[in-house]
Structures are given as structure tokens and as C-alpha cells.
Amino acid sequence: MxxxxxxxxxxxxxxxxxxxxxxxxxxxxxxxxxxxxxxxxxxxKANGGLVHAGYDPAPGTVKAQVNARGCELYSQWSNELGFLFNRTGSMVLGFSADDHAALERLMQNGRANGVPELEIVGPEHIRHLEPRANEQATCALWCPSTGYVDPxxxxxxxxxxxxxxxxxxxxxxxxxxxxxxxxxxxxxxxxxxxxxxxxxxxxxxxxxxxxxxxxxxxxxxxxxxxxxxxxxxxxKLAWRQGNIAVLDKEPRALMPLYPVPTPISKGVIVTGTVHGNTVITATAALREPGDRDTYAADVETLLNGARKLVPDLDTRRVVRTFAGGRAVIEGxxxxxxxxxxxxxxxxxxxxxxxxxxxxxxxxxxxxxxxxxxTGLDLEKRPDWNPMRRAPEDFDRSSPQHQAELIEHDPAWGRIVCRCETVPEAEIVQAIHRSPGAVSVEGVKRRCRAGMGRCQSGFCQSRVVHILARELGCEPSAVPLEDRGSWIVDGTLKEGR
Ligand SMILES: Cc1cc2nc3c(=O)[nH]c(=O)nc-3n(C[C@H](O)[C@H](O)[C@H](O)COP(=O)(O)OP(=O)(O)OC[C@H]3O[C@@H](n4cnc5c(N)ncnc54)[C@H](O)[C@@H]3O)c2cc1C
The missing domain is CATH 3.50.50.60 (FAD/NAD(P)-binding domain)
Structure with a gap:
């Protein structure tokens, strides 16, 4: 058909x-x-979520143009579409005269790409902007327009x-x-x-x-x-693989801190996330297409790189490592x-x-x-609506709004994911959005059930049960991610 x-x-x-x-x-x-x-x-789904400002792509490239403009557009897109976006600013830390010279070049590059308000700052300013930045850093490129999102x-x-x-x-x-x-x-x-x-x-x-x-x-x-x-x-596309580590939440999210970049990579970056975790991102190595394995040596590179930027980072607080591949056109x-x-x-x-x-x-x-x-005439729709109403987020709601939600439907009070405080009703909502979640990971990406420090150890079976109930299928038909990644063989205790 x-x-x-x-x-x-x-x-x-x-x-x-x-x-x-x-x-x-x-x-x-x-x-x-x-x-x-x-x-x-x-x-x-497998990246650092950084809204880089656009100071490192070579001027004149398509990348340079869309990176700087994309970063600028994020404020508008997050307002219209209701996703979280923190424009925190960032620093590239330098530790030597050579680094200082590299930061100067980076700043010129960024200005050529139209990145606003770039400035090289000294140790006192670095400490003021991010008190946890390595105090051995002697200089930094301060870039106020950098931010981060949940990609x-x-x-x-x-x-x-x-x-x-x-x-x-x-x-x-x-x-x-x-x-x-x-x-x-x-x-x-x-x-x-x-x-x-x-x-x-x-x-x-x-x-x-x-x-x-x-x-x-x-x-x-x-x-x-x-x-x-x-x-x-x-x-031909090469698979430039990168490993990433996620750490548990911090009382205050870190500002993105970068090392001086190399010709092919921005290096190991430490950043906060919109939900208060810390992310260490990312390694870069050419690997077999489709390789999503994490490698001990890569994780070691991440942790060592992170300690150089934030010496007091407690790298034992890693809750998850994962990998993804960048699609690089050869040549x-x-x-x-x-x-x-x-x-x-x-x-x-x-x-x-x-x-x-x-x-x-x-x-x-x-x-x-x-x-x-190309000369095509695309007519504007009079009823186009740029706005999206973001789904209810119980954990971020005021106590008063939480009480109203529970009053309206008790499923808002049945907490399924304890780490991230995600109630049953929020999972049901994630399944019935359009396009809605059809897998355990799809639920996790929409409402964070299973995203916390226990990494779904407590809530996964309940999420499977809710997905099966809402989608009208057996728990054994609910995949972890893509079709075929089944996790239940038989029935669930709760489902009997
Ligand atoms: C480790 C790592 C860290 C990164 N960190 C950052 C960062 O901090 N900030 C940043 O800006 N960028 C970052 N990136 C880059 C960013 O993730 C990518 O540039 C971006 O996600 C690419 O999106 P895409 O939609 O083009 O590709 P994808 O997300 O790969 O989507 C392509 C889609 O096409 C589908 N598809 C493929 N073949 C077919 C087919 N035959 N039929 C139907 N569908 C098909 C796939 O299933 C897939 O869903 C990072 C990347 C990696 C790997």
C-alpha cells in the first residue's frame, strides 16, 4: 500500500x-x-547535550554557520517548545602560555563565526564564575552563550x-x-x-x-x-565513537568546563545537566560502525580529563556510562x-x-x-502553532500543584521511580503523547523514570507493567528499547 x-x-x-x-x-x-x-x-540519544556556542568550527564552514545560529535560536525554541535549556556560559581552561595563545586563536575564530561576548579571563574571574574549576588554571576563554539541554x-x-x-x-x-x-x-x-x-x-x-x-x-x-x-x-561515513559518563546529582550544577581543543575533538568536557547531574563527555575514536560499547580505557580518559578540570569531582559517583557514534563524512x-x-x-x-x-x-x-x-513556493499555514505545551513534570511542580494533580487523579501520587520522583500518571502521560513511548527506554527519555541513581533497579518491572497495560500487550512484548530487546519472559508478579 x-x-x-x-x-x-x-x-x-x-x-x-x-x-x-x-x-x-x-x-x-x-x-x-x-x-x-x-x-x-x-x-x-547518546551525546553530551551541550549547546556549544560555535567558537571552534573553522570560519566559513557550514558547521560554523549553523552552530552559532543554532545556539542563538535555542532560547526561542525552548520557549516555544517547552523543553529545559540552561544558558549558563562556559569556560575553556588554560594552564600555560601555550594554552593562552591557543585561547586567543579560539577567541578570534569564535568572533569570526559571530559568537558574542567572548573574553579571556584570569584566575580570579575563573574562580568567581565556577568556584570548582581547577585553581591551577591561569586563563580561560569565557563564553556566556554556551548552554545545555536534554538532547x-x-x-x-x-x-x-x-x-x-x-x-x-x-x-x-x-x-x-x-x-x-x-x-x-x-x-x-x-x-x-x-x-x-x-x-x-x-x-x-x-x-x-x-x-x-x-x-x-x-x-x-x-x-x-x-x-x-x-x-x-x-x-562514506566514518563512525567517530565517543564514551560518556553520567554522575549523580550535585547540589549545584557545574558550568560547562572545556580543555583546550585538539584539531578533531573538543576534548573531555565536564558539564552540569538540566536535571542537576554531572556529565563527562566525550572521547573520540574511529571504530566499527554501530559500536556502542564502552571501553575501560575511554572511561579512564574521561575520568582523568574531568579531574584536570574539576579536581574535587568525586568520580566514584558515576551512575552510568554509554557510547554513541558521530556520523563523519570521510574527506x-x-x-x-x-x-x-x-x-x-x-x-x-x-x-x-x-x-x-x-x-x-x-x-x-x-x-x-x-x-x-530552489524556487519552490511553500505556503504558510494560517493555523500553524509554534507552541507546545510541555507535559506535567511532577518533581518540578510546586507542592500546591502536586496536591492538585493528586486530587484530580490519585495515580499522580503513586511514585514509581523513587530516584527521580516520577509518579504512575506521568508514565501514562509519556505513553499517550504523540509520538508516545513504546519501550522502557522511551518512557525513561520522556519522564526520567529509571534515569536516577539506581538506574531503574527498583522501577523497571513496574514500568513494564504500566506499558503493557496501557498498550494492551503482554509484559513479555514490552521491549527495553528497540523491537527484540525483550526483558520479561513470562508474567510479572504485579500483573497476575
Ligand atoms: C559521544 C557523542 C557526544 C556528542 N556530544 C554532543 C554535544 O554535547 N553537543 C552537540 O551539539 N552535539 C553532540 N554530539 C553530536 C550529536 O549527537 C549529533 O550531531 C546529532 O545527534 C545527530 O543527529 P541526527 O538526527 O543527524 O542523527 P541521529 O540521531 O543518528 O538520527 C538519525 C536517524 O536516522 C534513522 N535512520 C538511519 N537509517 C535509516 C533508514 N534506512 N531508514 C529509516 N531511518 C533511518 C536512525 O534510526 C536514526 O534515528 C555528540 C555525539 C556523540 C556520538
Whole structure:
């Protein structure tokens, strides 16, 4: 069975979801096609969540442009979409005259990229800005515009807002083949309304065929394959793997502290999170595509790097380590955003290695502009709503609001995750959002059940039980993450 849309976006990572949110403002039908059973399953769930300011990409690169602009847009996007964003500022710490010279170069780079208010500060100012920064640091690049987010929260918020504005999300639909229906026929000049254009692509998935006029390739580590399937550019993606460690919550979240960067990496960074944890991010090593293992040597590199920036950091408080892979286009240290040079109607947002989180709103904005630049007439929807009402967050609510919620429904008072204070009603809400959670990890990313210091030791079976009840399936059919990652064999005590 084939369904037709004006625009199909392949990949529901932060890039695809941000583009869907941006393009949903036009009178066009849009489908996001995702291989996994949820949004933000690729690199978008396995990163440091830093909204880097944009002082390190080489001036003139696409990366430099979208990084600085993306960082700027985050205030607006977080207001509209209701996700948490802390613009705390950051420091790159230097310990020598050589480091000072490197910071000067970084500052010039940042100014060329349009990053505002960069300044090199001395020891007294460093201590004032972040009292826990290494007191051996003699200089620092102070950058007030840096911030951090929960990256999957951003992707989910974009997906929910896109859905509310009419976008369809097709999940568990890995693209297996793409037919080009018009070959290399150029986009016609004349009637440029997108909906008047002929269909150009038939995208085959196990969930059926999606036909579309415009195809946006935002498939992360699968982007080279999508381009190849469509007969567009041939390129190779390397998997630049990174390990990350999450520490328990601190009374006060740390300001992001960076070392002086290397040519390929920002180095090991220590940062607070929007929920008060500390994150040490990230190593960078070329590994086999798909390798999400954590390595003892990498974790050692993380802890040593972190101690150099924050000597009093209690690295025994690590609650979780994980890994992800940056999709790096071989031979191009840049993002590829724009129309295919060989296949009319196809647009790439590929090679979004890092900083794809920081850049996402600007990548979406750029994709919007690029579509207009081809001469397509995209009509604004009069009823487009940029606002998303964030779900209730019991733990962050006032005692009065908590009491009102419990009064309304006692399930708000049944705490399932004790570490993060997540009640049953909040889990039910996460399952019934659109697109909603269908796995234990999907619940965790939406409302933090299982995200705390016990890492779901106490609440996992209850979350499985609630998912099975709400989705109308057996507990044994509830996956930890993707289809096949079953965790229960039989019945649950509570479910009997
Ligand atoms: C360790 C690490 C730390 C990082 N830290 C930061 C940071 O602090 N700040 C920052 O800005 N950036 C950071 N990044 C980079 C950031 O995570 C990525 O740039 C960003 O997540 C890329 O998002 P994406 O949507 O392009 O790709 P992805 O999130 O990988 O999404 C691509 C999606 O496409 C889907 N897909 C692939 N093939 C197919 C197919 N055939 N059919 C259908 N769907 C398909 C996948 O399932 C996936 O969901 C980090 C990355 C790593 C690995």
C-alpha cells in the first residue's frame, strides 16, 4: 500500500525532528520515516547535550554557520517548545602560555563565526564564575552563550510539535529501497507550488511505500546508504565513537568546563545537566560502525580529563556510562546541508557529526531556506502553532500543584521511580503523547523514570507493567528499547 506526501524526511533524530518541526509551518503534507520504534534513537540519544556556542568550527564552514545560529535560536525554541535549556556560559581552561595563545586563536575564530561576548579571563574571574574549576588554571576563554539541554527532550518536543501541526511519523519503517520516478528531470520552472509538483520518489519500507515530491535525507549514520539507494551522491561515513559518563546529582550544577581543543575533538568536557547531574563527555575514536560499547580505557580518559578540570569531582559517583557514534563524512570535515548536486528533489542534512544538537534549530532553518532557494513556493499555514505545551513534570511542580494533580487523579501520587520522583500518571502521560513511548527506554527519555541513581533497579518491572497495560500487550512484548530487546519472559508478579 502506498501513501503520498509532499515531503518525506528519512530519520527521526534531532536533525529530522527539527526539520519536520520547521517545515510543518507550510501547507504541505510531511512524513518522517524512522527505522527505530521511537524518535532520537541514534546519536541524538547518546551525546553530551551541550549547546556549544560555535567558537571552534573553522570560519566559513557550514558547521560554523549553523552552530552559532543554532545556539542563538535555542532560547526561542525552548520557549516555544517547552523543553529545559540552561544558558549558563562556559569556560575553556588554560594552564600555560601555550594554552593562552591557543585561547586567543579560539577567541578570534569564535568572533569570526559571530559568537558574542567572548573574553579571556584570569584566575580570579575563573574562580568567581565556577568556584570548582581547577585553581591551577591561569586563563580561560569565557563564553556566556554556551548552554545545555536534554538532547532527546529537544527531539521529542520537536516531534510532538510537528505532529500537532499535522506531520505523520512512521516508526519501525527502515527504508529498504528508493525508486526515483522522474530520473534526473530538473524541478520544473513555472508552477512552483510544491503540491503541484509531480511525485519523484517511492520509498519502500516494511510498513509500506511512501511516495513524495521532496526527499530529505536526515538519516544520521544511515545517510550514505539513503543517498546511495536514491542514486544521489556517493560518500562514506566514518563512525567517530565517543564514551560518556553520567554522575549523580550535585547540589549545584557545574558550568560547562572545556580543555583546550585538539584539531578533531573538543576534548573531555565536564558539564552540569538540566536535571542537576554531572556529565563527562566525550572521547573520540574511529571504530566499527554501530559500536556502542564502552571501553575501560575511554572511561579512564574521561575520568582523568574531568579531574584536570574539576579536581574535587568525586568520580566514584558515576551512575552510568554509554557510547554513541558521530556520523563523519570521510574527506569532509563539515556538515552536508542542501540540495543534492545530482538528484533533483533530494536534499541532504548529512554528516551531522558534532555539534548536531547545538546546530539543530539552525539546520532546520537552513533547510527551509534551501527549499525556498530552489524556487519552490511553500505556503504558510494560517493555523500553524509554534507552541507546545510541555507535559506535567511532577518533581518540578510546586507542592500546591502536586496536591492538585493528586486530587484530580490519585495515580499522580503513586511514585514509581523513587530516584527521580516520577509518579504512575506521568508514565501514562509519556505513553499517550504523540509520538508516545513504546519501550522502557522511551518512557525513561520522556519522564526520567529509571534515569536516577539506581538506574531503574527498583522501577523497571513496574514500568513494564504500566506499558503493557496501557498498550494492551503482554509484559513479555514490552521491549527495553528497540523491537527484540525483550526483558520479561513470562508474567510479572504485579500483573497476575
Ligand atoms: C559521544 C557523542 C557526544 C556528542 N556530544 C554532543 C554535544 O554535547 N553537543 C552537540 O551539539 N552535539 C553532540 N554530539 C553530536 C550529536 O549527537 C549529533 O550531531 C546529532 O545527534 C545527530 O543527529 P541526527 O538526527 O543527524 O542523527 P541521529 O540521531 O543518528 O538520527 C538519525 C536517524 O536516522 C534513522 N535512520 C538511519 N537509517 C535509516 C533508514 N534506512 N531508514 C529509516 N531511518 C533511518 C536512525 O534510526 C536514526 O534515528 C555528540 C555525539 C556523540 C556520538
Amino acid at each position: 502506498a501513501e503520498s506526501f509532499d515531503i518525506a524526511i528519512v530519520g527521526a533524530g534531532i536533525t529530522g525532528c527539527a526539520i519536520a518541526r520547521q517545515l510543518a509551518r507550510y501547507e504541505n503534507s510531511i512524513c518522517v520515516i524512522e527505522a527505530g520504534n521511537d524518535v532520537a534513537l541514534g546519536a541524538s 532527546f527532550d529537544v527531539a521529542i518536543a520537536c516531534a510532538e510539535n510537528a505532529t500537532a501541526n499535522g506531520v505523520t511519523f512512521l516508526r519501525e519503517a527502515p527504508v529498504q529501497a528508493i525508486d526515483t520516478l522522474l530520473g534526473n528531470a530538473p524541478l520544473p520552472v513555472g508552477s512552483r507550488r510544491l503540491s503541484d509538483q509531480p511525485e519523484r520518489f517511492a520509498i519502500h519500507t516494511p510498513k509500506g511505500t511512501v511516495r513524495c515530491r521532496i526527499l530529505v535525507n536526515a538519516a544520521g549514520n544511515g545517510a550514505a546508504l539513503i543517498s546511495h539507494m536514491a542514486g544521489a551522491e556517493e560518500f 569532509l570535515n563539515d556538515f552536508m546541508i542542501g540540495p543534492s548536486a545530482v538528484l533533483p528533489g533530494m536534499f541532504h542534512a548529512a554528516g551531522i557529526q558534532s555539534p548536531g544538537v547545538a546546530s539543530a534549530p539552525a539546520i532546520a532553518e537552513r533547510m527551509d531556506r534551501v527549499l525556498h532557494d
